[in-house]
Amino acid sequence: MSDRFERVGSTSELGDGDRLSVILGDEVSALVIRIADDYYCVEDVCTHDGQPMTDGELNGCELTCPRHGAKFDVRTGKALCMPATQPVETFEVEIRGEDIFVKYPND
Numbered sequence: 001m002s003d004r005f006e007r008v009g010s011t012s013e014l015g016d017g018d019r020l021s022v023i024l025g026d027e028v029s030a031l032v033i034r035i036a037d038d039y040y041c042v043e044d045v046c047t048h049d050g051q052p053m054t055d056g057e058l059n060g061c062e063l064t065c066p067r068h069g070a071k072f073d074v075r076t077g078k079a080l081c082m083p084a085t086q087p088v089e090t091f092e093v094e095i096r097g098e099d100i101f102v103k104y105p106n107d
């Protein structure tokens with residue numbers, strides 16, 4: 001298995017606190033989230049019961065699953081409260097000029 005970067009969008013699409021839904025490698029749903037001048041990417045699947053978190057509330061770096069209220073730190077993926085106990089997967093983000101690239105595992 002190798003990793004590669006994929007262009008997923010432009011920085012002009014995201015203001016502070018905004019998110020962008022992307023598909024990595026045609027199969028992994030993920031959210032790119034901008035917080036101030038930093039960009040993060042997390043898999044868009046709650047580890048509690050598989051809910052997409054596309055519409056989850058974002059407070060600072062905490063993303064809340066809209067289904068049962070689990071919170072995740074988008075910087076690390078760490079589950080911050082029940083009912084989730086496992087971290088959500090995170091992906092490295094690289095900004096090249098105005099382009100947003102995300103690194104994801106590729107078979």
Ligand code: FES
Binds near residue numbers: 047065069070
């Ligand atoms: S599915 Fe996300 S908290 Fe239950």
